[in-house]
Amino acid sequence: MSQRLIICVMLLCLPSFTAFAGDGREKSVAPLDGDNPLSNLWSGFYYAKPQTKQMQLDDFENPGLLYVEEGADIWNSRAGEAKKSCASCHGKGDVSMKEAGARYPVYSARLKKLVNLEQRINLCRTDFQKASAFKYESRELLSLTAFVRHQSKGVPVRVNIKGAAKPFFEKGKAFYYQRRGQLDMACNHCHEDNYGKYIRSNLLSQGQANGFPTYRLKWQGLGSLHRRFRGCNSQVRATPFAFGADEYVNLELYLNWRGSGLEVETPAVRN
């Protein structure tokens, strides 16, 4: 069968990647929380085709890094009535944003709900720069989010699900296990029960969030985690939610908890 062949080819290619073993991508890591239903965490990187992995790891080839560069330009440009840049307040991203990309979404006491990184960035746009919010999934917001999260590359994901965040975490969990769409499938059917197996020509991963925003070859561009959620909802013939919807931000927290322990990889490259 053709997939057997692909597996064989992948196995043959493995030795050339052993150099990266130990960085949490070619081998699994233990989840930080013992309650995690997954006993071993595998980044989606592990399930990618060898040439896709190569593309992600090579700074000259990774097309996501173009967006990161654009994000750096926005970071340093003054904007809005306040005529301030992100850097005016946060200085160099590599210091101030080292951890942020690994611990979002977080609970906002002011908004009384979770905010993810995209939304936190837009809050700084509107509140501090006195500029208009970037549209979700716009090139600007994707680039800036990729820039910010890239600063946390290599930092293990670790989200807070306690206290005020707890009810939102529970909602995200319920969403994850809810069957939906005409095909009547929940996230767990593909990403918990069947990872490591082919569904048609797609090798199923654990559906981890540690590489987002991610450059997808299929998209020919960078996309947010919520774009991926919309795709995974639509493919089971369910009505997706809007970008930035509370439902997706809650799911994002739950998913990041499932991946707590995996290193941030932004920008990852995937099929």
Add this chain to the structure above:
Amino acid sequence: MFGAVSLVVANPFTLLAQDSKQSLVNYEIVDVIQSKSIPKSLTGKRGDKKRGEALMIQRSKGNCLACHQVSLFEEKAKTDPNAYGDMGEVGPTLDKVAKRYKEGQLRLLLVDAKQVFPETIMPSFYRVENLHRVGKKFKDKPILGPQEIEDVLSFLLSLK
């Protein structure tokens, strides 16, 4: 590719499209010592094996090969990889499936596999209630029509 066959399957929902609220045909589930089945044909007619094969491989219809394997198709995949290639690994092989199950059991597995395996990933091909946030285009429509269920069943029954 399938000539007349694809004509027939091209618009399977014509019946339902006229009135998407139209109720599905009735069927009776028989439960004999932990072995549920739907003994009678959903339409009262026999299925068409060739049409069933076409429905199984069609990605917008049964798309059975997304998860299941059929050894018989491996040979065909060599000349027609688009139609028969990329068989998935999520479900069990369908080889000899008619030896493992009786006709009525297989019919129920197609109609609503969750009646037998509550946790299964397998879609319920002929059920429209108790579904969550179904996309507009698909609302109140089963994945396969009643005769299509019989057609697929007819092909499965040939796998002995």
